[in-house]
Amino acid sequence: MSAPKATVIKPKHQRLVLLLIALVALIGAGLLAAWALRNQASYFYVPSEIIADRPEPARAVRLGGMVERGSLKTAADGVTVNFIVGDGKARVRVRFTGIVPSLFVEGSGVVAEGKLGADGTFVADNLLAKHDEKYVPREMKDMSAEQARQAVAATK
């Protein structure tokens, strides 16, 4: 906008200015990231935790546990499933619309990504099930020994 020659910065200052710009942008990015992560990170719950300490209804979280035997039901539309996830202490109803992962079966471990509705039903957008013996969702590895034993037994 102004005459180009007039805006040439003194050499000593140029390096300083560039350094400052880079620092401000990077620190800005860092602060922005920290702020966004506080609001957007999705926390992991097991059923007893999610009942004791309910996340806000709009917040995306993950729920991990075992699919209770006999609880899995397909709704009339043919693509929505309802089931109960338990951790031995508490139980949560889960609803999922979509194609379930192939190793998703009753008595097996699951991690559901979604939101806890006001009526206490967890509405999942995505289900992660045990994939194969080499690819297990991280959270599933941290389940109790009894749950892990069940999970292994159920998928063999």
Add this chain to the structure above:
Amino acid sequence: MIAEFGLAALWLAAALAGLQLIAGALALTPRGQVLASVVRPVAIVQGLLAAMAFVALIVLFCQTDLSVKLVAMNSHSAKPLLYKFAGTWGNHEGSMLLWVTVMGLAGGFVALVERRLPEPTMLATLAGQAFVSLGFYAFLLLSSNPFERLPVPAAEGQGLNPLLQDPGLAFHPPTLYLGYVGLSVAFSFAIGALVTREVGPAFARAMRPWVLGAWIFLTLGITAGSYWAYYELGWGGWWFWDPVENASLMPWLAATALLHSVSVLAARNALRAWTVMLGVVAFSMSMVGTFLVRSGILTSVHAFAVDPERGTFILALLAINIGGALVLFALRASTVTEGERFAVTSRESALVVNNVMLTATLGIVLIGTLYPLLAEAMGAKVSVGPPYFNPMTAIFVLPMLLVMAVGPLLRWRGDSLARVRRPLVVPALLVVLIAAGLLTQASVGLLPLLGMALAAGLAVASLMPLRGRNLRRTPLPVWGMVVAHCGIAVALFGIACDSAFSTERLVAARIGEANQVGPWQIKLERIEPVAGPNWTALEGKLLASYNGAAPIELHPQARSFWTPPQQTSESALVTRWNGQLYVVLGEQADDGRWQLRLWWKPFVPMIWYGGVLIALGGLLALLGRVMSDLRRIMAREKIAFRRERQGR
């Protein structure tokens, strides 16, 4: 025998890397100069030996030699030959061997053809390359030996993860690694220049083709990986912000910044320390990615085995390499003298904005990727996904796109915005018109709206540097820039259209029933069993008709592999000029209906066409640089030859 041969070649390559490091370092001292002539040949032989070890492993996999532990664990005799071959790198040890092979060959290639660097800088560069290689050789030989024999040969192999049994496996990992590990050359160049304090335009011109080469492969590898995940996983998405994807994106962001800053250094001798820093950062990001993927601290198809010992080893390598480079940088940065000055409105300034924005985006992605690990160390389990990454990266990427439209039109040193106003009128009008047009459609979100408007504007603006030029005489690097920038616009348009206009339907269909998704009508004809070499499948036969046109047959499959026992879904795709139809076959419901997931994704293939265009732009620029180098070398030799004849 082949396994022993491969192992011997690997040990020998490691020993030569040690020799290369010592000879290269000593040759820099006054007394050790006799060693200087050894370094280049050693680097070449080292690369060839690593390649021989890799070929040995490929042979073992193709023969399915079940006495080798790695083959028995990861292959199977009934696998098609393509997957036996590509399965070589579909496991931890094999992929690390690919890593050191690429690293060795890259170093050897530099030693063979690079003649522009001053000899001391060259020696320091090759010593640096050897130092980094040595760490990875140690990792491979001490904790991940790919050639380990079994005491008793296995009767049959355990098979390869079926998700990886796709032609994509033959293309995506080697391409990605060429880019990922090719950046080690930029790292070593930076180290070499810091050691000898030779940071300047000549150094930048020597480094530029290597950065370009790695960047082209990285771009292609990421594009291929994205398309592979898109059609193989059956989730309809093309980018999931999975830590492993981020691990490839971060080096790309750093390499893209480096590519631009190295141009400033080459043309204007400015941004000296910054360029060296980016050279260090780019390959550091490759190593951070490898740590994330190979240490088993994450779960993913890419994380083959969980072994804390390996994680610690890579972490130590990471600390030594990155820490060492940063210490060297801190010691030498003050001796890198101030670069040339430039005005606030100038090509340099636009490229500084590009660099700062790319680096900030890199920071956003890095923090989002590492945060779950940090949180877990403090006892909280979190995951970070699109709600964080999408808006956060957009904050920095969208302004960068604006500067991208203006920057290439500005002159070096200093310019005025008034001069470039005219060529930007059309793109600016286009942005405003499209944004206004889309605003009337309430359903389009803010980010897709901005994305589409900016993409259209940028596509036109990216062609403006050709305005008033004789197209035949326009240098190839300028064509490269235009094509790559246009590719960014094309990809962005695809991304924005996909998120704005995709329609998805999930139905349970009876045989003979038709369903509508977008302009498509899809009729389920029948489901029948089919068999492959190592799987059986249920295959649907569907007829898809676009707005009543003649139907196209689709065959999505639900495959069951038997070693290892696992199901995958093979989606069926129909690509039209204006989008893609995507069909996944699910399970059969109790009442006999079949689950179908149907997507109509307008303009989604443009994402990958854009990626290919970006890489093509890089290729044009590289060709231009290499050709002008060759011409210069030939001219110089001609002069030398003439002088010699006259001298006689």
